[in-house]
Amino acid sequence: MEPLDLLRAVGISLAVLGIYVLAVIIHELGHLIACLACGFEVDSIRVSSLKLTMSEPRRFTWHWKWSDLSSGAVGFCASGRSTSHTGIRYVLVVISGVAANAASVPLVASWADLRGVRAEFAGCFIALTLLVAFTNLMPFRYRDVTLDGFLLVVFLFAGKAKRNELIARLKLSPLLRDFHKAHNAGDKQRALHWLTQVINVCRLLPEFRTKPKLIPLLAKLENLQSNLELAIVTETPIAADLPTL
Numbered sequence: 001m002e003p004l005d006l007l008r009a010v011g012i013s014l015a016v017l018g019i020y021v022l023a024v025i026i027h028e029l030g031h032l033i034a035c036l037a038c039g040f041e042v043d044s045i046r047v048s049s050l051k052l053t054m055s056e057p058r059r060f061t062w063h064w065k066w067s068d069l070s071s072g073a074v075g076f077c078a079s080g081r082s083t084s085h086t087g088i089r090y091v092l093v094v095i096s097g098v099a100a101n102a103a104s105v106p107l108v109a110s111w112a113d114l115r116g117v118r119a120e121f122a123g124c125f126i127a128l129t130l131l132v133a134f135t136n137l138m139p140f141r142y143r144d145v146t147l148d149g150f151l152l153v154v155f156l157f158a159g160k161a162k163r164n165e166l167i168a169r170l171k172l173s174p175l176l177r178d179f180h181k182a183h184n185a186g187d188k189q190r191a192l193h194w195l196t197q198v199i200n201v202c203r204l205l206p207e208f209r210t211k212p213k214l215i216p217l218l219a220k221l222e223n224l225q226s227n228l229e230l231a232i233v234t235e236t237p238i239a240a241d242l243p244t245l
């Protein structure tokens, strides 16, 4: 192989990789925009190897992991502000990644010429976009990789209990945060309100009935709930120790 051919092959491979990552970016942007439009809180966004995690409100830290090169993800949870129709909003967020990929295809096709570099780019983009979209629609989960298709199948066909479990997972972290805030501020009524919701959500999650580490934690939360009720009735300060989830 001539050096020029080799250079060209490397250039084409990098261009294909770049176009693939562009399709992943469009997919994750679809999820991100839908999350914000549907009133969810975004914890993190990962496009390929780059992950941005929100450590505090409006402050991001970033991580780079080469093994994540071919995928992306948006981490989100239910916001305390929007509490209704969580299930429908969740489905909209899950399908929005593939919807963004689908919308990008006619846009790029109409922009491309019939011949030349633009047409080559468009052909490659459309092929890789379809690959990203169809891969994400597979009902597949392995370790910490969960594809959109798997979430959709669980949500639409696995019954009411599974649906409630998914929604409960979305709600747990903002409820815990609100409980901690009220508890630290010494607001017993609000702390009790949020803690009761945390306990209701934990009861919907199977790991709190099956995992040896989590079973005593639920009991501790219930104990804290009775202490809070007692502290409200007797007008005494609340106990300082909080179990961590």
Ligand SMILES: [Zn+2]
Pocket (backbone or CB within 6 Å): 027, 031, 094, 097, 098, 136, 148
């Ligand atoms: Zn997706």
